[in-house]
Amino acid sequence: AQKVTQAQTEISVVEKEDVTLDCVYETRDTTYYLFWYKQPPSGELVFLIRRNSFDEQNEISGRYSWNFQKSTSSFNFTITASQVVDSAVYFCALSGAKAVGGTSYGKLTFGQGTILTVHP
Amino acid sequence: GAVVSQHPSRVICKSGTSVKIECRSLDFQATTMFWYRQFPKQSLMLMATSNEGSKATYEQGVEKDKFLINHASLTLSTLTVTSAHPEDSSFYICSARDGTGGANLNSPLHFGNGTRLTVT
Numbered sequence: 001a002q003k004v005t006q007a008q009t010e011i012s013v014v015e016k017e018d019v020t021l022d023c024v025y026e027t028r029d030t031t032y033y034l035f036w037y038k039q040p041p042s043g044e045l046v047f048l049i050r051r052n053s054f055d056e057q058n059e060i061s062g063r064y065s066w067n068f069q070k071s072t073s074s075f076n077f078t079i080t081a082s083q084v085v086d087s088a089v090y091f092c093a094l095s096g097a098k099a100v101g102g103t104s105y106g107k108l109t110f111g112q113g114t115i116l117t118v119h120p
Numbered sequence: 121g122a123v124v125s126q127h128p129s130r131v132i133c134k135s136g137t138s139v140k141i142e143c144r145s146l147d148f149q150a151t152t153m154f155w156y157r158q159f160p161k162q163s164l165m166l167m168a169t170s171n172e173g174s175k176a177t178y179e180q181g182v183e184k185d186k187f188l189i190n191h192a193s194l195t196l197s198t199l200t201v202t203s204a205h206p207e208d209s210s211f212y213i214c215s216a217r218d219g220t221g222g223a224n225l226n227s228p229l230h231f232g233n234g235t236r237l238t239v240t
Contacts (some may be wrong), residue, residue, distance in 0.1 A: 032125040037231075042209055045164075091163065106154055106217040106229050110164045 003010030004094050006111035013082055016120050020078045021114045029053075033061045033107065035093040036069065050073065054060070074099045082118045087112045123147065124216045126232025133204055133239055141199045143214035148230075150216035153197040155189060158234075160212040165211045167212075170197040204239045211236050 003026040013019045025034065036048040043099065051068055059066045063080045079086055095110040123146045133139050139191045144151055151172050156164040164204035168178045168189050177198075186208075188200040199206050213234040 042233075043213075043236065045213065047229075047231070050193040050229075105227070106152060106215065107166055107169060108154070108156075108164070108215070108229075109166070110156075114162045 002029075002032075002094050002109040004092050004109050004111035006090075006092055008114045009112070010115040010117070012083075012117045012119065015084060016046055016081050016116075018080050019082050019116065021090050021092075021116065023077065023111060025073050025075065025092070025094045027094060027096060028035055029096040031097045033095045033097065033105065035095070036066070036077050037091045037093065039089040039091060039113070041067075041088070043066060048077075060111075061115060063115045073089050079116075082117050087116055087118045089115050124150075124214065124230045124232040126214055128235060129233060130236045131208055131238070133237070135239055138200055138202045138204055139204055139237060141201070141212055141214075141237075143197045143199070143216065145167075145195045145216045145218075145230070145231050148218045149194040150197070150218065151194060153191060154215045154217075154218040155187075155197075155199050156213045158213065164213065167199075172225075187235070192237050201237065204237070206239045209237055209239045 005024045011045045014051045032053045034051045038046040049066055056068050056070055065078045088091040092111040095105055095108050125144045125146055127142045131139055136165050143222045153170040155167045157163045157167050166179050167182045168176045170191040171174045172191045172194050178184045185203055191197040211234050214232045
């Protein structure tokens with residue numbers, strides 16, 4: 001069984017602060033994919049990143065960065081110099097790929113989500 | 121870019137009626153689609169996997185007779201909530217796996233914008 005844990009239910013910061021959202025996962029698959037999504041109040045899911053289990057390189061995209069640590073089964077997300085527009089619910093998700101042809105790929109197990117509020 | 125259109129975005133219906141939600145891939149072949157449900161302030165839970173031309177695979181605890189899924193073409197999957205009741209009120213969101221060129225682990229996943237169902 002797969003499991004994703006986002007221990008931080010809510011985080012509140014003041015604009016320009018850096019903030020890190022934690023994500024810890026469990027899976028028995030040797031090949032798997034990790035995702036982060038942003039869900040603004042309007043409800044749609046905004047894709048932020050996908051990382052496969054063989055690529056442990058950290059990634060930076062503008063103010064966003066991700067730290068993948070396979071040894072601790074963590075995939076943390078940091079927003080640098082946060083802005084009010086970053087306020088949203090952020091979900092970490094996991095997809096396995098163990099079936100032949102990767103047919104199980106795309107079935108996402110989501111974490112509970114972290115509500116981020118950035119105050120001006 | 122690839123877009124998944126989900127319709128309607130909001131629907132209010134009376135208890136006992138059925139509601140159909142459409143998930144359409146606009147510029148790619150979606151051999152596999154996924155249906156999720158999200159209760160207020162909660163995470164997304166996978167309901168079922170929809171494969172074009174075959175029966176949907178439901179997750180444990182999801183009533184297949186209540187949530188009818190049809191994936192009759194490579195671009196359209198529908199979810200019908202039959203005999204809806206107030207407890208079915210939720211946010212339903214689909215995702216589509218881009219199967220153009222064959223399903224593989226690099227196939228992008230695209231989410232619809234979701235449908236907010238309210239049953240009175």
